[in-house]
Amino acid sequence: MAKTSQTLPDLPSTLLIFSFTVLFSTTLGLKNQEKLSHLHFYFHDIVSGPNPAAVWVAQTPISKKSPTLFGSIAMFDDPLTVGPTRSSKLVGRAQGLYGSASQSEDALLMAMNFVFYEGNYNGSSLSVLGRNSVLEAVREMPVIGGSGVFRLARGYVQAKTVTFNATSGDALVEYDAFVFHY
Numbered sequence: 448m449a450k451t452s453q454t455l456p457d458l459p460s461t462l463l464i465f466s467f468t469v470l471f472s473t474t475l476g477l478k479n480q481e482k483l484s485h486l487h488f489y490f491h492d493i494v495s496g497p498n499p500a501a502v503w504v505a506q507t508p509i510s511k512k513s514p515t516l517f518g519s520i521a522m523f524d525d526p527l528t529v530g531p532t533r534s535s536k537l538v539g540r541a542q543g544l545y546g547s548a549s550q551s552e553d554a555l556l557m558a559m560n561f562v563f564y565e566g567n568y569n570g571s572s573l574s575v576l577g578r579n580s581v582l583e584a585v586r587e588m589p590v591i592g593g594s595g596v597f598r599l600a601r602g603y604v605q606a607k608t609v610t611f612n613a614t615s616g617d618a619l620v621e622y623d624a625f626v627f628h629y
C-alpha cells in the first residue's frame with residue numbers, strides 16, 4: 448500500500464511545476480523553437496583621422512617596447528555595415544575593447560557587444576568574448592550571450608581581415624556570426 452501511494456503523482460506539486468514552467472517560458476519569450484541565425488556584416492576599425500572610432504586607452508612603458516604592444520588596450524565604437532564600403536548601409540555598431548594579450552604573437556583579447564539597428568533586430572545585441580589572432584586568415588571567437596531577439600544566444604563568429612592599412616592602422620574586417628537563439 449505504501450509503495451502504491453508513493454508512485455501516485457503528487458498532483459499539487461506537478462501543477463506548480465507546470466505553471467512555473469509556463470510562466471518562466473512566457474517571461475523569457477521561449478514560445479518558439481530555438482533557431483540558428485547567420486549574420487554577415489563588415490566591421491570598420493577606424494583608428495586614424497579626426498574622428499577615430501577606436502582609441503587607445505591604456506599603455507605601459509613596457510607596451511611601447513614590446514613587438515606586440517603587449518598590455519595596450521583600446522576601446523572602440525566601430526560601425527558595422529552591410530557592404531564593405533564605409534558609405535554602405537549602417538546595420539549596427541561593435542562596442543567594446545581589445546587589448547594585446549600576447550607577448551609573442553599579434554593576438555588580441557576582444558570583449559565586445561554588437562548592437563543592431565535593422566528591423567526585427569533593432570536594439571538587440573550579441574556579446575562576443577574571445578581571442579583574435581589578427582594575422583590569421585580566419586579567426587573564430589565565441590558568442591557568449593545576447594539580448595532582445597538574441598536572448599540566451601550562443602554561437603561563434605568568424606572574422607576575416609579584408610584590408611589593413613599599415614600606415615593609418617585602419618582595418619576592414621568581414622564578420623560572419625552563427626548564433627542559436629529563440
Ligand SMILES: *[C@@H]1O[C@H](CO)[C@@H](O)[C@H](O)[C@H]1NC(C)=O
Pocket residue numbers: 564565566569570
Ligand atoms: C530602432 O529603434 C530606435 C529606438 O526605438 C528608433 O528610433 C529607430 O528608428 C529604429 N530604427 C529602425 C531601422 O527601425
Ligand SMILES: *[C@@H]1O[C@H](CO)[C@@H](O)[C@H](O)[C@H]1NC(C)=O
Pocket residue numbers: 495612613614615616
Ligand atoms: C592608408 O592610409 C594612409 C594614411 O591615412 C593614406 O594616405 C593611404 O591612402 C591609405 N591607403 C589606402 C590603400 O587606403
